[in-house]
Amino acid sequence: MTEKTRPPTAPAAKPRAKAEPAPGFGPGRIAGATLIILAITGVALLLIELTRFFMLVFAAVVLGAIFDAIADWIHRKTRIGRGIALALSVAGIVAIFAGAFMLFGSQLASEVDTIRQKIPAALQGVEAFLDRYGLGEQVRELAAVGGDDISRLASQAGGYALAAGSGIADFVLVLVAAIFLAGDPATYRRGLLLLLPQRAEETASLAIGDAARGLKGWMLGQAVSSLVVAALTWAGLAALGVPAAGGLGLIAGLLDIIPMVGPIIAGVPAVLLAFTVSPMTALWTLLLFLAIQQLQGNFLQPMIQKQAVDVPPAVLLFAVVAAGILFGFLGVLLAAPLTVVVYVLVQRIYVKTLLGKDIKIAGKD
Template sequence: MQERAQTGEGPTRPGDRTGTGARPLLLAGIGVVCFVVLLALVWHASDTLLLIFAGLLFAVFLDGLTHYLGRVVPLGHGVRLAIVTVLLSALFLGLLGLGGATLSQQAGSLGRTLQQQAGEVSTWLKQRGIDLPLPQSDRDGGKSDGGKSEGGKSGDGRTSSPLGGELPSPGSLLSDAGSVLGRASTIVFGVFGAIGNVFVVIVLGVFVAADPRSYRDGLLRFVPPRHRARAATVADDLGTTLRHWLFGQLVIMAAIFVCVWLGLSLLGLDGALILGLQAGLLCFIPTVGALVAGLVIVLASLASGLKGVIGAVAVYLLVQALESYVLTPFVQKKAIDIPPATIFAGQILLGVLFGLWGIALALPIMAVAKVLLDRLYVEDTLGESAEA
């Protein structure tokens, strides 16, 4: 007691030590619970979050065009954005009016060709012992009488007429109508869903591109003041990286479209325009998109014989070599530098987690993750240069 009095320490209460040790544990538990809840919300709202991310990418595209237009036309940001929006709308409507009929015709012809060639490939493989689980349509046209029951009634409720035909019962009519309406409603809801997604991306992109600095400053208000300057630098780096990557990717997509279109047109393949367009669009998705585009081109070329297949494969390989060894290293040198194996692994992971949206947006998501890791972990935590 005298030693405690001399050192100025009072008697230790049993509750003091317990309260001091329980508070960090309580805070850690609350933090873990909040993190798990946040992960659950992200998981359940992943489609919405990826749709918002696509809208932000479109905002980066519009803001980049507005920024580049400012180097030529000394006008305000709002006026330049309006000019860009009007020009893009006019370009889209013009292409739709001039080439819409051609694209629609070639798309229908290409669809029939692909279906026919896929059936022939399936038959060829089946003859060699490889049976692919492809859906088959009902080819008997309802001519089979094995399902008829006694009394002239078939198994689906239809009755035989004296002329040898089948008269549908009221129940079967309602069933057929319900199935038709079900397929129609599925198509209608699918179309409206796609249009709604495009509308959300466009509106969100235009709103954010109209005043990007206010959204940036609004997010920075949630950062502690001592870290706000560093967070602003990281946010600017994210925007610059996405802008460089996006415009570089658009240049590559346009080059792939033109090269495939011209190459297949010189070979005389039907649907060269739509094949070049799908190859250019699928170029947005690295690795997986190129494989799908190549498969479609090869299937479409089977109708032209062996020479057509060899020519189409040669064109595809030349275009892929041009993209891999010339366009991508030259155009994307200022954007991101991620090894191909890492990109492919990231696509697989995001595809398993988030489906088609994850595969399509894998590369920009990985670009954002790379910038955050370089700036916040490699540079700030480890104290090393991200360029090393």
């Protein structure tokens, strides 16, 4: 083969560049990871410290929703300005509570003092009744076993009551904030939506609307339920001759706001005071509370759920327990509306938007 016909030789392959080693886990990355962990921990601790603040904000939202609902009703019925209707709603609620305190405050205070004085005698009567049937020793043993837990619960309840009694500044803060929220709710709604990504604004707007309707419906139904429970308890205990029937009726109406647990707590002092009259009166008192509880569970509670949202009873019960553990006394009081809001948001955001399933819109048939 001649020099001219020899095929050209292929160019020599260039040596492959050595792969650069992955950056090591050096001091810079360690410092960055440490700062991220510290920042997350700090934010978590800050949120834990601000739990009471968040509950006060939610209480202001609930009270603002009450003012807003009443102001809307006054505006629709009278066609007066929105500001005047809001002022009338706030003044009306304050006047109702002030008038009730002036008319019945001294009587209720006397009855509450009667409850406090008669509870020890009632406990002695229960003990004597159990001893008569040979059950006293077993009950005392059970009481001794659970004595520490009861004492701890009583001390916590006392702390809750002290915190509630010293919370005048918190109440004023919540009241003023609620008035501002009810005065122009659209502004705060727009501000909240501006903080979200644009693709999430529509879903968030629908979720806020669902939560507002659910809260207003819950408040309407709960107000009716509390009034009915208080009136029936008052009338029934008065007919049975139980001391301090008015005070016990008021306690039952106020505690009706706590799902599942409230009626049980309200029934304990009533049954104990009934023992000061007779064991048979105590039995009839127990039956009275059971009948009112059945009325509340089978008629009043479905009415609340129809106006707001159908939250399963077990969810409400666990929500009360969880709210009490996390937020204390204030959490227990706000457990029902908080559960309604969370339940509605989960339905709208998770079930409807993410899963694409049909849901029942809060406050609508």
